[in-house]
Amino acid sequence: MELSAEYLREKLQRDLEAEHMEVEDTTPNRCASSFRVLVVSAKFEGKPLLQRHRLVNSCLAEELLHIHAFEQKTLTPEQWTREQQK
Amino acid sequence: MSGSLGRAAAALLRWGRGAGGGLRGPGVRAASSGGSGSSEHLDALVKKDRVVVFLKGTPEQPQCGFSNAVVQILRLHGVRDYAAYNVLDDPQLRQGIKDYSNWPTIPQVYLNGEFVGGCDILLQMHQNGDLVEELKKLGIRSALLDEKKDQDSK
Numbered sequence A: 001m002e003l004s005a006e007y008l009r010e011k012l013q014r015d016l017e018a019e020h021m022e023v024e025d026t027t028p029n030r031c032a033s034s035f036r037v038l039v040v041s042a043k044f045e046g047k048p049l050l051q052r053h054r055l056v057n058s059c060l061a062e063e064l065l066h067i068h069a070f071e072q073k074t075l076t077p078e079q080w081t082r083e084q085q086k
Numbered sequence B: 001m002s003g004s005l006g007r008a009a010a011a012l013l014r015w016g017r018g019a020g021g022g023l024r025g026p027g028v029r030a031a032s033s034g035g036s037g038s039s040e041h042l043d044a045l046v047k048k049d050r051v052v053v054f055l056k057g058t059p060e061q062p063q064c065g066f067s068n069a070v071v072q073i074l075r076l077h078g079v080r081d082y083a084a085y086n087v088l089d090d091p092q093l094r095q096g097i098k099d100y101s102n103w104p105t106i107p108q109v110y111l112n113g114e115f116v117g118g119c120d121i122l123l124q125m126h127q128n129g130d131l132v133e134e135l136k137k138l139g140i141r142s143a144l145l146d147e148k149k150d151q152d153s154k
Helices: A005-016 A048-060 A078-086 B002-018 B038-050 B065-076 B091-101 B119-127 B130-137 B143-152
Strands: A018-024 A034-040 A069-075 B053-054 B083-086 B109-112 B114-117
Touching: A005 A018, A005 A048, A005 B091, A034 A078, A034 B038, A048 A069, A048 B114, A048 B119, B002 B091, B038 B053, B038 B083, B038 B091, B053 B065, B109 B130, B114 B119, B114 B143, B119 B130
Parallel strands: A034 A069, B053 B083
Antiparallel strands: A018 A034, B053 B109, B109 B114
């Protein structure tokens, strides 16, 4: 399995029906072992932060075994809209 | 102050080096009973203190930027009395706590015996004010409240 920002983006987008995604490879030398993701999905509505993060974690359970560091931000479409207006 | 910031920066720099080290194969999986990675042991551990954190490194010397962030957030809130366990000292603990909480990463934060989340979640709770409320439920008054009052009264 080839880990890449593009790969993670596609998988998250598909499984979580994300309407907006940002995936950044935060490894200093871009060796794809650290990532930062932003996922905007209606699936997060009504769910506390912990549950949202668990959704992302279980979507990427296999990949996370090979990822050293993983940062995530999970927003509902409404929160995302507000965030952009700031 | 500059000393502790320097240490934090050093911890961030050191952090890259351990890449991949945490995810060894099934050899380090905790035994199902007994030992530092057993769920019975961990259950007792997270319930023993009101605030419990599992870190890479120690509060004095975090070995990873995310663990350092957790330490700094607790410090900001004036939480001094908490139990910290260094997973780098104990591979069984390191894997066991991940299995216990079904959470793939370290650091991990527990309040009143309950898993709260990792660094991202604690940071967001800090930013949106939830952490002050959660600490209040534990009978811990966040130092940020006093700071705010000082500012208000000025």
